[in-house]
Amino acid sequence: MPQLIERPESVQINAYDGTGTLTSDLPSRTPWGQRQKDQSITRFLGPAVAADLRDWQHPEVGWGVILPDDDSVPIEARARGEDAHPAIQKLLAHRSGAPVLRWREEFGQDYLRRYYVDGRFHDLSAAAIKPGVQDGHIPRYLLIVAGPQAIPWSVQYALNMSTFVGRVEPSEMLSAYVDALIDDWAGFECHPEWPVVWSVNHGRPDITNLMQRAIADILWSKFAADPEFKGERIENQLATRENLCAALIERSPGLVITTSHGTTGPTSDAQRLKRQLGLPVDANYTSLNLADLANWKPAGAIWYAHACCSAGSDSTTRYEGLLPEDSSISRMLANVASTAKAMIAPLALSLIGAVAPLRAFVGHVEPTFDWTLRDPANGQGVTHALCTALYDNLYQPDRRTPIGYALRGIFSEAGAYYGAVRNAIEGINNNVPGMRDHALYNRLVAMDRQTTVIIGDPTVSLPRPT
Template identity: 40%
Template sequence: MTIETELGALLRTNAWCGDAEAVGTYSREAMAWALRGAIVRARELAPEAASAPALDLADWRSDRVGWGVVLPDRDGLSDADKAAAVDAPAAIRRLIAARGNAPVFRYKKEHARDGFLLRHFAHRAPARLRASGQRGVRGDAAVPRYLLIVGSPGEIPWSFQYRLQTDAFVGRLDLDEEGLERYVDALSSGWHGSRRSADKPLLWSVDHGHPDITYLMRKTIAEKLQEAFVQSGFDAQLLTDAQATHAQLNAALAERQPAFVLSTSHGATFPLDDAAKLRAQLGLLVDRDHALLDIDALLQQWQPAGAIWYAHACCSAGADKPSTFQKLVDASSSLGRMLGAVAQIGPCTAALPRALLGAAQPLAAFIGHVEPTFDWTLRDPDNGQRMTDALIIDTLFTSLHAARRTPVGMAMDGYYDAVAGLLLDHIDAVEAFNNHEAGAEVRAMKAKLMAMDRLGMVILGDPTVAMP
């Protein structure tokens, strides 16, 4: 049985290459890609003592939960200096101090493959720690449940964030020093004085019609979330069809000042032959007229002021090198060419979240994708089942908008739960392949693609932020 017979001839993404959607035919190496490697999600199953009070994971200030920072490990510093984060930007040092001299961890490449963090001390040798081990901030071996990565994906790779977010509530800040100062000031004040309105969520959904993936995103994401908001009495607005332009988006943001924004659209992944321009406009939202979002024009009309933005668009959070999906599709297809070109610009954070998080009145958190996101994660290729309820209903609606606000890192954790099952499916499929079972290669491909697609959704911003 061929892949095309089992899955159809084309794999679709929400990338926009300037003149068309990025689609791809499967390469001759797709089966090898599907069968290459697997990771298993570790989960701590250590119940608290019977006499201890119930554990409230939303209370990141508790020493049984905790918050900490992850920095790149740098040579030339003493263990005491690394523990004190003397090399961190001034704003981050202030935040560490304000949060009770929070623990500082380090990323070191040779330990990262196994998911280890390094913690340095002034009084003892460094410790190699797993986030899935002892939790909280009690003792030298504990790792907080909330972790803020500070640094670019060139310094601390996306793959390490993927690994950490299976065991902890993780966010990242990749900003220049001025942007960090603005963000930390706003975070520390709780966005004091901001006009964000929790009861006026704004949804913006481009739909270029079936079979373009934007049609599926509108139906399974935007309309489902809008329905949930309306049924619960929110004054939610959905801009779609003729309203799905950047002008309408900017005007609605300025008028409504929403505390929550959702957008579904293609993300820009062109021009493929100009790396500098590709990097500059990577992941920018593509509207109904195929125009790219002008960040400067957006920020002239609207300031994020503590809002949370979920952007379902290709590369909305950034890009990686090498691509996670390298060799999945034919290199000569539009999707194959796009993956190759985007990988060449190197690991990076996209311009839009950097601008919003470092704005004069910063965004609180941006949730988006590294690399493309695929239609299989929206609708199961086997039975056509909608696969977005864990994201739309459980996470973006119930968790973020519950009466008792859930921090964004904890809210997103439920979306990653499916990764464990998908990777177990992948392991089973690899074993079936080794036993020469028919169709095992296709099973492995489905499971791996869907797992890595989910892991590629990341939080930019501090994981403790919540809706007002």
């Protein structure tokens, strides 16, 4: 019989709407007992190819773009991406031979269409891809060129399980990013060996205390033990927005790690919410102001922000129905979804669109729960895949590591947790005690991992430390 897990009386998320830390009781009855309908998207990474998966230029690995399909455009033009944003057309010309894939609403998250200049097309499985750039294949590295209103977040979540995928939004700011990407940030300088780790801690039992211990402290211990790294640690009451901005300007770090609540209010003012959605909330409960960063040049850094909505929001939260409807968490998530709708968070957009742009922003579209940061049976932290991604993987000694590849373990882990959900549902149907708690816990963890997203191109990698 599976071990019974510790079931907390309530859970917290890393969101701040101006009223306090948001909590919710766990439901007395979870919504999936005695039914076998599979609502999850369990897609493990495909088998390894002969090529090094870090080599996105290898034809058996490959890179390509995903655009919304448009039946008014001739097939030959769609095959070449001639209807794409001019900056993306420039990138396609630079990365000659890259496939242009299309998403259609009727495909949901299951298929992508690939057109060819001779008038043919293939509808290709997004779950069981044949990796590469050859006809009938989907590249391992994919760049979605659309906001989540045009190509939903759910497509990116699904592709996270089988490919290395990032997203940019076509806008007037995209040209600077593509130019930097093509030139590999030549003329810009950041320092990968000078990471900045900034973590807010409001003390127990606030979730920020757990995030600091489970993420920021572990990552900092890795950097501090490496003599090549001379980064800066900003924590506890010193984790203010002023100190973060000062460190960014002074050090020009190659990697920025922040753990905090994310701004999710006020939901009564749609424009204000959209301007500050997901911004890190500092030790004084003050949101980071984009104007504060005006004097910082990201210059090719990578930023990981562990905060609710740090990467954006969706028009419907994936946690709908999992928690009591009258809880503060459920009300906040529903209000953010109905007010902000599907969007990329302003911090990510601002930094990717800067004159000296960020390489990539990695964040969450949904919240993290305190319950899902540790194993409820033994109390151990379950952030190993994340911490491994941002140090061991990102700083591999033999070659530069694309951010998409570095994060692969997080999405593989999501697949494992989705598998555990299925096992727990079988247990529910067989009346095994405690299986409802197992199903809920594993579902929340899986969704937390899968809704981690890259804003920017998944092929970007930090420069070699000088």
